[in-house]
Amino acid sequence: MKKHLGRLRGALFVLALPCAIALAEGGPPVAPVRDQVDTWHGVQVHDPYRYMENLADPQVKSWVEAQGAYSRGLLDRIEGRAELEKRLAEIEASLGDRRFGITRMPGGAVFYLLRERKGKQVKLAMRASLGGAEKVLVDPDTYAQKTGVPHAINWFSPSWDGRYVAYGLSAGGSEDASMYILDVATGRQVGEPVPRVQWEAVSWTPDSRSVAYNQLRKLTAEDPATETYLDTTVYLLKVGDPAQQARPVFGPLVNRDLGLERLDNGYLVFTPGSPWVIAGTNDTTQKEGSVFMARVADLAAGGTVPWRRIASFADHLVEMELQGDTLYYRTKVDAPRFRIMKLDLRHPDLKTARVVALPPADGLIEGFVLGRDSLLAQVRRGASIGLTRYAGGNTAGQAIRLPFAGAASLAEDAAHAHADYVYALAGWTEPSRSFVLKGAHSVPLPQFDTSVKLAMPAIVVRDVLARSYDGTMVPLTILHRKGLALDGTNPTLLVGYGSYGTSETAGFRAGSIPWLEAGGVVAVANVRGGGVYGDAWRMAGTKLNKPNTWKDAIACGQYLVEKGYASPKTLAIMSGSAGGVFAGRAITEAPQLFAAAVIHVGMLDAIRAEDTANGITNISEFGSVKDAAGFKGLLEMSTYHQIKDGTPYPAVMFVHGLNDPRVDPWNSFKTAARMQAASSSGKPILLRIDAQAGHGIGSTPAQRRSVDADQQSFLLWQMGKRKLMQ
Structure with a gap:
């Protein structure tokens, strides 16, 4: 999920270890049921833990504190947990x-x-x-x-x-x-x-004397959370001037004649040498929105800026670069795998835009950087990302040979001033390394990399396709130690996401090394809702199509069992944020398939999400309870509402930071309480919390290591590979 919500500050909820152990031995604290029933489009929806949405309620705080102590007491007693955290620190240091x-x-x-x-x-x-x-x-x-x-x-x-x-x-x-x-x-x-x-919609005027930024409104205590991202304003501030002197130049409250929506979050695009400034919008979730243009001179003159519309949401300009009189942009219009166009701003009619770059038949254009003489695009093929140069009117481009297989990410050439390009390259078994691309040759940049002294086993990487319930073939990347026996006894972790068109990408995941060293398997799924095959793949996992996301996850789990990588006793699933749907609905629809699950900062109550600050920005991705079809889709994807009494659920650990600005932590509170009450398996349902963390962005290395050690220890324990120490 995305962006911000109010947070609960305070000391980390902990209890003394002896008390924590006593709680662990006695079972988790039971949450009282205060059922609230809402009727949506003729359907009654029960919400037994609605009161947990009030994080200031002393009873809620007390229950969360006790849950945290219970979980900490168990996790700290798992055999090898401390050694695992130490190994993670060693790996991090070696990188x-x-x-x-x-x-x-x-x-x-x-x-x-x-x-x-x-x-x-x-x-x-x-x-x-x-x-x-x-x-x-x-x-x-x-x-x-x-x-x-x-x-x-x-x-x-x-x-x-x-x-x-x-x-x-x-x-x-x-x-x-x-x-x-x-x-x-x-x-x-x-x-x-x-x-x-809050976000990087910050840019500088060509003379470097003023900065443009998007600022949220200052809300009062009476304002509902849903107002958080509405009516934001782009301001222009001269360096050194007090913020009170910043000038509003773009936004729903500034330009009432432009037809902007309240959720249109704006940003400005400048480039030295260009007489134009571009204003774009999005809803913080969808990348595209409306696009306007004006002259930099008119912006500098003061007063109302004469913005001129050049594109709407339907034109799908998802990425833009400005060079002189030309606007370059990536779009999915007539190109489900995207193409790059250029428009002469002296005659700003999109009908006159010309094609600059087309994707190869087996790939899609995921991003681009504009240089002085050419354009370099990131081209995705499955989990890998290569580079293709487009120059001299060649819309097919010339693929670049990279030093090793993996995924390339381009450094930004802010003013398109350079003839060469800087990029980073990482693979499933290769830590990230930096290069400068000179012509067709990649020259290492050792000053940006540290020599890696990491001893690790030989790892096999396999790309396969798993057949989903409807015959769709889902890309799955499997990593494991060389020589691993496919006898169904291996601890296997299935990970994925499946929202916003975000794809799983080849990259070195240091936190997975101890798992692989212990004979574990990591399987990375590119399910529908992601963007591995372009826009159609994404749309096949949104709104009423969202069941494809978790059904694809289940199919990938079944593939791992059928091929002998795992069994239901050794298979786990993990995801987070919007991926809470991927993991949460997989274990509620097919609980017999999994031994355990870990869900980080998960969106788990989709019905109530719309009433949160960030929930309103996600209507475009998941739908709205206010219409019958949207409600139907949200109820189906809501893990919390799909939990059924007397079901033998796998062991689950819910992880959440109390300062999470993207997914309210009560998603994990309510779902943990509901699953603890409903499960008949006797397996632990844990709630792991941190009062000095949020959605994971900004967490310290120590916080990340602690979470990694907890989740791997927990999963191995539930797979019978570790035991609980007294």
């Missing part, structure tokens, strides 16, 4: 420092995020050139030391001349970022922080 999110500026400077081997949090860093010395600009740990609360950098945006960098900083995993502006040369903050600038 060294990691650099990602690279942005290149016109003068050659590069800005990026840095996760140091021994660092507590990701830092913002830069180099004056690709080969220059590294300079750390922002270390969030300095804020954590002052407040005792973890802080994280959510986004960053350098000015074109490299003099300033704007960045978003939030606390406790909340993602509730404020915008700071840093003078790069002096390291000093310029002006005061600007609150409620």
